[in-house]
Amino acid sequence: MTLDLAALFREHHDSLVRVLYRRTGDRDRAEDIAQETFARAVAAPPRNPRPWLFAVALNLVREDGRKAVRQGRRLELYRAESPQSSPAADQVLERSDDVRAVQEALATLPERDREALLLKAEGFNYDEIAETLGLAKGAVGTTLSRARRRLVEAYRMQGGRHVAS
Amino acid sequence: MSHPDEGTIQALLDGELEPAERARVETHVGSCSACAARVAEARAFQLEADRLVEVLAVPSLPARARGASPGRRTVVRTLAWAASILLAVAVGYWGRGAEPGQAVVLQEGERPSGGRDAAAPMSPPASGSTPTAPPPATTTAPAPRAEAKSADQPVANAPRPALQPAERDLLDARANEVAAKAARQVDEPAAAWRVVSMEEGVRLLGGQIRLIDGLAPDRVETGPGTAVSGADPSLPLVRVIYASGSVTLDQQRPATQVAARRETAAEAATGATAGANVTAWQERGGIRFAITGSVPADSLRALGARVR
Incomplete structure (x- = not known):
C-alpha cells in the first residue's frame, strides 16, 4: 500500500498540530509529535488515516507525558508569538492570560473528555471520535456534554472572563 | 417517549442523531419545557466551550518551519525521529497491521498504556417533568454534522482556509523530508x-x-x-x-x-x-x-x- 505523504501532510498536518498544541500547550512538542506520527504512517500506511493519525499522536502525547512526569519536566503552557507577528504588548499579555486560563481549565478535564473535545473542535464526527479514542459511539455524546460543561465550569472557577464572541 | 438523556441531547445539538430519532427527540423537546431547558443549557455550554477551545490558537510556525537553520535540538530530534522509524521497521511491528500502536516504557507496577478506560456510561433519562409550554424554536434545531456545517451554526469550527502557495510548498518540503528519511531507513535496514x-x-x-x-x-x-x-x-x-x-x-x-x-x-x-x-x-x-x-x-x- 502506497502513501501519498504530501497529500496526507496537506490534509492533516495543521489540524494535527493544532490538536497536539491544545493538548500539550507546547508548540514545539506538538510539531515533534506530529512529525513522529507522520513518520509512523510512512512505515505502515493506515487504511483510515485521520482517526489513525490522531490516535497515534494522542498515544504519543500520553506516553510522553508519563515520561515527563517521571523526569520532573515542567510542561510549557504557553510560548509567546514571535515579535514579527505579535500584536501590541498589552494585547499579548491579555491573550496570554486567557490562553493560560483556558489551558488550565482544560487540564482539569479527564484525559478522554479533553481529547474528545479537541477532536470535536477539529470537525470530527462521533464515529471518528469513537474510533480515535476507542470509545463506544453511544458514549461520545455523553463524553462531549460532560467535557464541555466541565471546561466551562473550570474556567469560571478560575475567574476567567467570558470570551467575547 | 421518555426524556432524552444527556448524550442524546448533545448528539441532537451536534447533528449526530439519525433522522427518525432526531424527529422523536425534537417532538418531545417541543412539548417538554424541562427538556427544552436542558437543551438550551447544553447549547450554552457548547457555545462557550467551543469558544474557549478556539482561544488556543497555535502560535506562529516555529523558526525551523520559516526556513531558519535548524538548531541542535532540531537535529537531535530529527535523528531520534529517524531512529524511531528504523526501530519500527526493524521490529516488524507496524507491518503487521494498521492498529494504532503505542510505545510503552514498562516499569514495575505501571499500567500498560494499551488499555483504555471503559466507555462512559450514558446518563439515565430524566423523569418527572410535565410538558407545560413549547420551547424556543432555536433549542430544537440540531447543529449540522461536521462535514456539512451551515453558516448560521454558531458552534461550528471555522473552515480551514486554503493553503497559500508558500505554506503548501513548506508542507510539501517537510513531507518530502519525512518520506526521504523513512525511505532511506526502509531501504537500508x-x-x-x-x-x-x-x-x-x-x-x-x-x-x-x-x-x-x-x-x-x-x-x-x-x-x-x-x-x-x-x-x-x-x-x-x-x-x-x-x-x-x-x-x-x-x-x-x-x-x-x-x-x-x-x-x-x-x-x-x-x-x-x-x-x-x-x-x-x-x-x-x-x-x-x-x-x-x-x-x-x-x-x-x-x-x-x-x-x-
Whole structure:
C-alpha cells in the first residue's frame, strides 16, 4: 500500500498540530509529535488515516507525558508569538492570560473528555471520535456534554472572563 | 417517549442523531419545557466551550518551519525521529497491521498504556417533568454534522482556509523530508545490522550473552548503539531475535560498571519510543538490556523476568 505523504501532510498536518498544541500547550512538542506520527504512517500506511493519525499522536502525547512526569519536566503552557507577528504588548499579555486560563481549565478535564473535545473542535464526527479514542459511539455524546460543561465550569472557577464572541 | 438523556441531547445539538430519532427527540423537546431547558443549557455550554477551545490558537510556525537553520535540538530530534522509524521497521511491528500502536516504557507496577478506560456510561433519562409550554424554536434545531456545517451554526469550527502557495510548498518540503528519511531507513535496514554467530556476539558484547529462558533464539545480530533509543551510542549492540523478529532482546556491556549503576532504568529508557512495546533498559550482572516486542505489555514484562 502506497502513501501519498504530501497529500496526507496537506490534509492533516495543521489540524494535527493544532490538536497536539491544545493538548500539550507546547508548540514545539506538538510539531515533534506530529512529525513522529507522520513518520509512523510512512512505515505502515493506515487504511483510515485521520482517526489513525490522531490516535497515534494522542498515544504519543500520553506516553510522553508519563515520561515527563517521571523526569520532573515542567510542561510549557504557553510560548509567546514571535515579535514579527505579535500584536501590541498589552494585547499579548491579555491573550496570554486567557490562553493560560483556558489551558488550565482544560487540564482539569479527564484525559478522554479533553481529547474528545479537541477532536470535536477539529470537525470530527462521533464515529471518528469513537474510533480515535476507542470509545463506544453511544458514549461520545455523553463524553462531549460532560467535557464541555466541565471546561466551562473550570474556567469560571478560575475567574476567567467570558470570551467575547 | 421518555426524556432524552444527556448524550442524546448533545448528539441532537451536534447533528449526530439519525433522522427518525432526531424527529422523536425534537417532538418531545417541543412539548417538554424541562427538556427544552436542558437543551438550551447544553447549547450554552457548547457555545462557550467551543469558544474557549478556539482561544488556543497555535502560535506562529516555529523558526525551523520559516526556513531558519535548524538548531541542535532540531537535529537531535530529527535523528531520534529517524531512529524511531528504523526501530519500527526493524521490529516488524507496524507491518503487521494498521492498529494504532503505542510505545510503552514498562516499569514495575505501571499500567500498560494499551488499555483504555471503559466507555462512559450514558446518563439515565430524566423523569418527572410535565410538558407545560413549547420551547424556543432555536433549542430544537440540531447543529449540522461536521462535514456539512451551515453558516448560521454558531458552534461550528471555522473552515480551514486554503493553503497559500508558500505554506503548501513548506508542507510539501517537510513531507518530502519525512518520506526521504523513512525511505532511506526502509531501504537500508540491513546496513545497520548483521547476523553474527553466538561466539562473535559474546566477543562483541564483552561477556556472556543474555537469553530469555525457555525461548529458542532465531539468530543473533549486531548493530550500532545509535540504532536503538536508550542504548549507549558509543557501544555496539547485540540483539538476540526470537519468534521471527516479534521479540528482540537488545544488550550492551557498559564501559564501566560504575556508570551503569548510576544510570537508572527509567533514565535510560526515555528515548525508547518506536511503536512496539519496549521495556525499560535495565542492568543485570553487568549487562544492560531491553526487550522490544509486538506482544502485550504484561507478556513483555514476564519475558523480562526470564532473562538469564
